[in-house]
Amino acid sequence: MNDQSTTSYSSIFSMGFSLGLVFIVLFIALVQKNLDLALPAGGMLIMGIGTRLWSRASLFRLDISINMSADRLFPGDDLGLRVKLENRKMLPIIAGLEFQSPALLDNENQDTLRGETRLLSFEKSERRWKLRAKKRGLASLGDIRISSGDILGLHKREKLITHPGEIIIYPQRGELQPLNIPFQEFFGINASKGPVEDPAWYAGTRDYSGNRPARNIHWKASARLGKLQEKLYEPTSHRKVLLVLDLSDFKLFEEEETLEHLVTSVGTLAAVLMETGASFGLVTNAVLSGDSGGVLPIGRGPEHLGKLLEILARIEHRETDNILPLLKTLDRGDLGLVYCAARKSDIIADNLSDLLPRRRRLLFVFSFIPEKAEELSSSTGLVEPVFWMDFPAYLAGEIVHVG
């Protein structure tokens, strides 16, 4: 945590002036030898100076530690926040803290979280709050105001500290109808690369050709037939999908809710892919908060899904560039493509015609239903729409073939 600034406040004595006034009264009382006035004035002066010094020392050796139960949440998840204050000195103090509840987290409709406590010598105190994640995004506790003062509460000093931790709220998972995800198949629709044999599955035997390693020889079959036989293997199957999230055609302020639905659908697709054991990656031209880039290489597993959801959580509603340069860096012939965008556009058609070899399989996920499906087919050379996704009416998807 970073200390930012320290300021001091006082209640009765708006310092300097008040103490000066008391000092003058004391001086006059002493000159006049008026003990009835001098004693209370002296007492007030001592108390004023004493409590001021007390409050000055109050922030010294006052430790604060903030503990969050999680830093990655789904909407609806609870976040436990524990703040511990420790007074590591002899001087008893009053200590308080106050900070704004992050906008993305719900604290029973309270905007500010605050607490105050008296801490005796070497005493600790702990406050707990429970916050609930509301919607996708990046939240932080931001500036935390720590206040402390003398035990009588006459003077108060404050300092601001910044909690560096960020809370990532993933997009909500939605429901999808069964998808025909476009995995590339070597001997199916597209054979873009030479097949790699999968030693897990051998399809049969044939006469040994002599140019393959001897370990491919099927010795038992060779013994039975009296001549060398070699094993034939099935090609390795690929289950890799690249999710493309193109936000260049969104009207950002008018279509914020729609964009959220698209981001949710991409997260849901990735979760479905993870559950089926497929590998997946993401490329997006969205502007992201923090230092993150919009490219996630192909990988698999729940941890990989977490990385993808983190990128989606960081998406900001800002204008973006064309996705093509990014897409070129990651797309390979052996990946299935799922193109997610606002609506059908000539830019998408150009991007894909630049990139795709013939007969590449694609799944489009558009936020807005095209007025006429035929229009989509004729303008980009796409064939039959196969299904509509079970999302809100304006979020529709189609499986289409390019060719």
Next chain:
Amino acid sequence: MSRSECAMLAENTGKVVVGKQRAMELLTVALIAEGHVLLEDVPGLGKTLMAKSLAKSIDGSFRRIQFTPDLLPADITGFSVYDQKSGDFVFHPGPIMCNVLLADEINRTIPRTQSSLLESMGEFQVTVDGKTLQLPKPFFVIATQNPIEMDGTFPLPEAQLDRFLMRIDLGYPSRDEEILILERFQQDDPLDNLEPVIDPERIIDLQHERSRVTISSPVREYIADLVAATRSHPKVRFGVSPRGAIGIMRASQALALLRGRDFTLPDDVKELSGPVLEHRIILRHDERTRGASAAAILEEVLSSVPVPIPV
């Protein structure tokens, strides 16, 4: 006697591998506990060197298998070749017939080939064409995997992971250690000059001695409580198996032997819980997506289970 020999073994390997005393100690513990080790870290940190230096220190036979996607189980266990002259099958043993086997980048091969090691790691034997062959003793597998690359890799199945007594992360050397590495490798490979300090027969004796190290009832109960706590943790899908419990007991005995004691302490169990138990804790999918780690769960478990206090 045992202590000095165990310590000597760890020290001898330390002559080649710089700054990895902890990892070398754990390797020695795993060897004495008749377990196997999975070294997980990025390339170039000395995983192979560590395995080679251990093999040389115990004067044992060493084999290395580079796991590739097209590797077949027969490439590891061996295969029978039809001899046309004799009209019979002749068995050609695979590289598994050794004392120290380095399974390099084990997650690059398919699960079928990975699982060909199951029998040998668990039962110290291989079965090929219906014939069961005993492996040389001691038999110690050191497997390596790179945790970063995912494309073109096959994650180890749980059954395979569970057969590794320990998973050890190496980590980068410090600046001073790096300088020492540069000095040490400036001219010759220090591995060439490494002399054996113990022989395989003595390792077998030490393994027997390990089994005689006392483990008291409270320590046994502590292990059982720890294991049970991993199984009932809400974020965990599968907790530590009974094999894991046996593993940490044996590893604790080996550590006690290494430190010159003939009894185990709860501290031994605590010290080894990370390398022995962490990889056996399988978290729920949604928790893994949220970034939860087995290490954090284990820490929670260790802080919640009461440690037995000697009366």
